[in-house]
Amino acid sequence: MSYAMNDFGKLLDKYIVGMTDETLADRIGTSKVTIYNWRTGKIKRPSRQKVLKCADVLKLTPKQRGDFLKAAGHSSANDEPQQLAIPVVGPPIIQPYQFFGRENILSQIYWAWNKTVPESIAIIGPNRSGKTSLLNYLNNITQATHLRPEQPKGWPNDWLPRSFKFALVDFHDANMHKPETLVTDVLRQLQFKIPQSCNIADFSSIIKQKVSHPTVILMDDIEAGLSASALDTTFWQNMRSLASHGKLSFVVTASEPPVQLAHDGGKTSPFFNILGHTLQLEAFTENEARELLANSPKKFSQEDIDGMLKESGCWPESLQKLCDTRLQKMWLGKNQRRVGKKKRAVGSKKLPQSS
Ligand SMILES: Nc1ncnc2c1ncn2[C@@H]1O[C@H](COP(=O)(O)OP(=O)(O)OP(=O)(O)O)[C@@H](O)[C@H]1O
Ligand SMILES: [Mg+2]
Structure with a gap:
């Protein structure tokens, strides 16, 4: 099906399922009212930059990105003008062509993932060291529409996690502090059908029945996740159980080893024992x-x-x-x-x- 200009609101309504207007607004740096106006057709032609940001956050496929741009009256994603790789000051890197370095960490990730079931990993780094940028890179690299000529780096023979499915959980987003909204958002990113109301038990059974590809949940800033009282021991135990069944793998970022954090925060959940490798983010070479x-x-x-x-x-x-x-x-x-x-x-x- 192809979409004409002015269908942007309809498409957004379709692609946003499982995410609130507020979360999308937060992630692309606009207001909830603007998202509402897009969805209801009050604003028919958002800027190209905003449409592309939306497409990144909603993890659209290249075909969906093209339809999305066209519906907003812009030309398709394939002829995106080349943007600058640097400088990016302030926000984390989102576009893979703006991501540099980390070859050593990427080769260790390759080693951990190139197994029957990808192993779970903790990425430890001080503030502002590039933790979120790395997770965004992992989340977006297979769908990148353009890269620098020397990319990708760090993975052998142009290997990319093409058969993998990813979901990114940003614990800075207060909506991710509630188990129901968190699991709904993860199902949306993994492109599974979302039941009317979804609790952690529904989530576990969907994952156990439906996951057939290596599936990695990228959890950014686990400290903030641990401080959320609604994400209790039962929540973390469920996550561990899915990892133990070989259904989900995790990459979590933190400023200190998560086992230590969980212990200090009184949440000594065995979830953190599944994190096999601990990789330290250092300065670039x-x-x-x-x-x-x-x-x-x-x-x-x-x-x-x-x-x-x-x-x-x-x-x-x-x-x-x-x-x-x-x-x-x-x-x-x-x-x-x-x-x-x-x-x-x-x-x-x-x-x-x-x-
Ligand atoms: N791989 C990278 N390539 C290019 N620039 C990077 C890379 N990693 C980080 N940066 C730069 O460092 C800044 C901080 O990165 P990022 O937000 O990912 O760090 P962080 O560790 O998640 O920070 P925080 O502690 O605030 O969560 C970015 O704005 C970007 O300019
Ligand atoms: Mg960060």
Whole structure:
């Protein structure tokens, strides 16, 4: 079925099932009222950027993305204009072509996943080290419509988790602190039919009956999940049981080893014992950091690059910020020179002709 312009609201209504307007609004950085206006057709033509963000959050297939763009009056996803790989300052990386480095971690993930049942993993990293960016990369890489020429990296022979299904749970989202909304959102992402009301028992039986592909739940910031009182021991035990049946695998991020966190928070659930590998996010290697800087829209001098590597310690957030500041300086310098030139030109025209 193809969709004409103005069908955007209808399509959104179809694709959003299982997610509240509020959650979608939070994730794409707009208001609940705007989402309502899109769904009801009061706003018929959201910006291309907003439609693409929506498509990412709703995890649409390339075909669905194309229909979605067309329904909002934009050309299809395949001819998306190439956007800049860097700098990205503030939010986590969402688009795989903006993701750099982490080759070592990705090869360890490959090793853990290239088994009959993918093994569960904990990713530990300090604040702002790139935990969410890594989960977004895992979640989106198989559906990426464009990548940098040297990507993907870290996985052998162009291996990608193509047969895998993923669901991302962001525990910063308060809606994910309630078991019913969490499991409904996971079923929606895995593209299973969602029952009218879904509790943890319904979820477990759907997963046990329906899962036939390697299926990984990516849980971002497990500290926030552990502090949610409604996600009690029963919830974590159910998750563990699904992992033990080989139905689900997990990747959880935290700033400290989760077993320690669960213990400190009084939730000594055996769920955390299923996390076989614990991988530590460190700074980029020098080569990874150089590769990021080499993707700048304006070329930096060797001296500038060396300065940024040293000042950032090769941590990605710091590299991105330094790069942004330098690009801004270059742009301001160029602008001032242009304004200066214009002023001089106007000034010289006004000068009375000397006889
Ligand atoms: N792999 C990467 N490639 C490029 N930039 C990255 C990468 N990882 C992180 N960054 C940069 O670092 C910033 C912080 O990343 P991210 O939000 O993923 O970290 P985090 O560990 O999840 O942070 P928090 O502790 O706030 O949850 C991003 O805004 C981005 O600029
Ligand atoms: Mg994060």
